[in-house]
Amino acid sequence: MKLGSAAQNQWDILPDAIDISRGERARDPVRIAARGKDLILDLASTAIIVIDMQDLFCRLRPGETTAPTARPIEPLQRLLPHLRAHQAPVIWLNWGNRPDKLNLAPGVLRSFHRAGGPIPPILDKDSADAAIIDGLEPDPADIRIDKYRLSGFWDTALDSVLRNLRVQTLLFAGVNLDQCVYATLIDAQCLGYDCVLVEDCTATRSPGFCTEATLFNVEHGMGFVTTSAALLAARPA
Numbered sequence: 001m002k003l004g005s006a007a008q009n010q011w012d013i014l015p016d017a018i019d020i021s022r023g024e025r026a027r028d029p030v031r032i033a034a035r036g037k038d039l040i041l042d043l044a045s046t047a048i049i050v051i052d053m054q055d056l057f058c059r060l061r062p063g064e065t066t067a068p069t070a071r072p073i074e075p076l077q078r079l080l081p082h083l084r085a086h087q088a089p090v091i092w093l094n095w096g097n098r099p100d101k102l103n104l105a106p107g108v109l110r111s112f113h114r115a116g117g118p119i120p121p122i123l124d125k126d127s128a129d130a131a132i133i134d135g136l137e138p139d140p141a142d143i144r145i146d147k148y149r150l151s152g153f154w155d156t157a158l159d160s161v162l163r164n165l166r167v168q169t170l171l172f173a174g175v176n177l178d179q180c181v182y183a184t185l186i187d188a189q190c191l192g193y194d195c196v197l198v199e200d201c202t203a204t205r206s207p208g209f210c211t212e213a214t215l216f217n218v219e220h221g222m223g224f225v226t227t228s229a230a231l232l233a234a235r236p237a
Helices: 073-085 158-164 177-190 208-222 228-232
Strands: 002-006 009-013 029-032 039-042 046-051 090-095 143-147 169-175 194-203 224-226
Touching: 002 158, 039 194, 046 073, 046 177, 073 090, 073 169, 073 194, 073 228, 090 158, 143 158, 169 177, 177 194, 177 208, 194 208, 194 228, 208 224
Parallel strands: 046 090, 046 169, 090 143, 169 194, 194 224
Antiparallel strands: 002 009, 029 039
16 A cells, blocks of 8 residues: 655555665656856656745736736747656646634735735735636646745745655746745745746846846755756756
8 A cells, every 4th residue: 555645755655564765766867057166956856836926916917918927828828738747746836815714924024015005905815816827737747836926935845745746956937037926936045945937938027127137046055947948958967
């Protein structure tokens, strides 16, 4: 009998023993183009985290002809099925606030509410604002995790889920690149994960220099930068 919620992390219950070795793990190493040098990673221990691709952040706003934060939709439409085919977990990491906001300190609430008065129902779990943007459809096998800070590791199950899946390498996508994506990536790097930012699968409404600084910092200190096209063109290593 197998014991464990994740196929990658199970004990084998035998009649006369408990096997905790987990056996030899299959590998799926691929070589992809990245900034600076090519990168070899194992898709069998890789997951993609898609951050805050939610209606509030990605919809068209007054005065816009295109929503800059909708840019990741098309590349993600191509990339996610490819990763699923390689059994790489897809994790949707989204704001999902309590309606009473009791777990959010004033410094967190300030980002959403600067006008004074009652706190509006912004990004409440299961609200229209918090829904994943049209054009992206999670698969039933995908994993959803609610977050409550810029970083998705703070006060969430994200780290526990990743370790149970025996994931070592994280691909990062979503919005806003210089805020929630970057904050989550920094915490992941501090926790020992290998971090790969998928540049065309991220976006932000911030000024261009914010994107430039984020990409520079990731490439030179936090991990690696690649594209969805490079991942789709990956060749066995």
